[in-house]
Amino acid sequence: MITGGLGFIGSTLAYKLVELGAYVTLVDSLIPEYGGNLVNIHGLEGKVRVNISDIRDAHSMKYLVQGHTYLFNLAGQTSHIDSMRSPFTDLDINCAAQLSLLETCRTYNPDVKIVFASTRQIYGKPDYLPVDEKHILRPVDVNGINKMAGEWYHILYNDVYNLRTCSLRLTNTYGPRMRIRDARQTFLGIWIRLLLEGKPFEVWGGNQLRDYTYVGDAVDAMLLAAESKSADGKIFNLGGERVYTLLETAQVLVDANGDGSFIVKEFPKEMKKIDIGDYYSDYGSIQRELGWRPKKNLCDGLKETLRYFKREIKNYV
């Protein structure tokens, strides 16, 4: 079962699981502001079970969690700015519903293995780089606080109730099927949209350091975490093959497309307060324990992403 299964990462995971011969159930609320999109599962019709439900609905979840070996828990509100404008929605989805889902699993499917999609946002502004899992958690926005709590409920249920869980702290993840309508998922989304529409995109600041994970690599990490007993109760950072400044990232994107342009602007004041500054992660822990590392370089990953959206843009804007 994949919560958030019609979203960007969830649907990519669904293709992989179907390819591996799994019986897959996708649960998604399809709230328009989030990344869920039925186009994301084109080609999987008849091969997966789709249930349009909200993880906040404990009654549906009670029925849905039963009978699954693995639960990939990816449903979430992902926008940092939306979490500040509508903090209680973020609280309900990223925190309260996570606790409710864990309680439901404890009662109705205690043998399930859960992989939770956490985020590097929970570290806040890093004290040092690269950021490893021992770095203090000091979120700078409501989303970070709720995702942090959601993650720790998972670890608590592993430690106290033997419900097997593992959390992956994702960094900027990109690839085909990402949300490009706006910047709600990541700034790369709106950059890609504007580039394909032949308009210049905006780079705010430019010297901030970032790392990026191609969605196929993120999915590989989820499968490794699901399969591995030694991952139970653990938290792992994911990361990128290299560190890029935003300006370098913009240039790689333009190069991957063959043409396009961008404008450098000052970082907007409203966003500055919740910006994490420079970030890149140390993913040594998952590399040592599960043998994972990011394989796809940014330019190749962006080329694949652009190839997909050149074909499909009408379904994503």
Ligand SMILES: NC(=O)c1ccc[n+]([C@@H]2O[C@H](COP(=O)([O-])OP(=O)(O)OC[C@H]3O[C@@H](n4cnc5c(N)ncnc54)[C@H](O)[C@@H]3O)[C@@H](O)[C@H]2O)c1
């Ligand atoms: N994409 C990234 O860069 C990134 C980085 C860090 C963490 N993550 C985490 O990975 C997970 C998946 O993210 P994504 O990038 O695929 O985003 P996404 O928005 O494409 O996927 C999330 C999915 O969850 C669904 N959803 C939201 N609220 C729901 C609810 N109440 N009930 C049922 N479904 C609900 C949405 O409809 C959407 O399809 C999220 O939990 C996110 O916090 C993503």
